[in-house]
Amino acid sequence: MNVTNVTNDIYQLSVNVEDILFEGLWEIPNGVSLNSYIIKGEKTAIVDGVCGWDGVPESLFALLDKLNIAPESIEYLIINHMEPDHSGWIEDFKKINSNFKVVCSKKSAELLEAFYGHTENIIHVTDKDTLDLGKGHILKFVEIPNVHWPDTIATFDTLTGTLFSCDAFGSFGRATSSNYDDMLSKEEIDFYEKEAVRYYSNIVAAFSMPVKKAIQKCSDLPIKIVAPGHGIVWRKNPNKIIEDYSRYASYQKGPAQEEITIIWGSMYGMTEKAVQHAIDVLEKEKIKVHVHRVPETSWGTILASAWTSTGIILAMPTYEYKMFPPLAAVLEELGKKKVQNRKAFRFGSYGWSGGAQKELDEIISKYCMNWDFLEPVEFKGRPEPKDLELITEKLRTLVGEVRELTNE
Ligand SMILES: Cc1cc2nc3c(=O)[nH]c(=O)nc-3n(C[C@H](O)[C@H](O)[C@H](O)COP(=O)(O)O)c2cc1C
Ligand SMILES: [Fe+2]
Ligand SMILES: [Fe+2]
Known part of the structure; x- marks a missing residue:
């Protein structure tokens, strides 16, 4: 369980999951991290939730506590992708905070109702929308359907150039408190690169065409940081993981x-x-x-x-x-x-x-x-x-x- 500072007003909360089969199927010998992000403007938003198989949201609440953030003060819950590894904690969150708004795609909203019966206070967003959290943090949304489910969006903080990309640009491998490319040695980066191939091929591979489209779309954004829902944050060289994903997508049709x-x-x-x-x-x-x-x-x-x-x-x-x-x-x-x-x-x-x-x-x-x-x-x-x-x-x-x- 780690809380780390990504950049101005942005924090990563991450929980490692081990000893399970991911999606009930894929062996993860080196574990996987579930990453959630807090953006503290005048209003506070949480992007995706740390949830999984280890009794969270208790872990999430403990992490928020470390940041002195009361769960009740979170105004927006941004759901980039409804898969339960990112949103499974919403029911518990509702028990503590009854005043938050969910920000997500229309498709995610349908899934939220189907999976959790959640229907209130939902703001549907598309490519055209922005959300102003104050202190300059204007968030822009990018629809990237089918990376990995049809509902997926990415959230971009225009002030810091941080792209919260959820499953896109993710990797397996447990997180440490040095979950950033600029804090890792060459050997550690190589390790996460292998874990990224494993994650890509097991989880995202079937959606290689949508991945290519998503990369194309995101190329219009001035990205300075890539902050995915699994794996390390790319702060020193965000292009590396984007280029790697582009290559992995091309391997589908070969040559590799x-x-x-x-x-x-x-x-x-x-x-x-x-x-x-x-x-x-x-x-x-x-x-x-x-x-x-x-x-x-x-x-x-x-x-x-x-x-x-x-x-x-x-x-x-x-x-x-x-x-x-x-x-x-x-x-x-x-x-x-x-x-x-x-x-x-x-x-x-x-x-x-x-x-x-x-x-x-x-x-x-x-x-x-x-x-x-x-x-x-x-x-x-x-x-x-x-x-x-x-x-x-x-x-x-x-x-x-x-x-x-x-x-x-
Ligand atoms: C359960 C079983 C089923 C087999 N079915 C066939 C078959 O349908 N046709 C065939 O030509 N050989 C069949 N064989 C023979 C094997 O293909 C053959 O023993 C082969 O040498 C096994 O190679 P291996 O030692 O690499 O497993 C079968 C063998 C076993 C044990
Ligand atoms: Fe997913
Ligand atoms: Fe995921």
């Missing part, structure tokens, strides 16, 4: 980075022998490789490396005339997140008839993934030297293709 992700599964070690061989070959080729075994590795981890990889290798045996099931499940998820236009290669073992390849083709086609596959290498039982030689040849071709695309 000069990297290859191997996703593999094996029951009795036959496919595994060929995977081991493939790792050795790729090591000699000196290309960055991520290797994930299923079902042991979580979807979130696999998705994060598939998102940044231009090349993907799928290795799995046939199982009951189809693909090894956990690989099919992961591939479906990559399809839903629209991991498209990858250079790809598949190999694997079978016993008598095969069948994995057929299901693989079906999934790729069902989600319009448009992966460009090299001819697959399938072997009966264990891989013979001739199979491994063929795999070597295909891998070299794949590396060449990935390099060509990413060095254009």
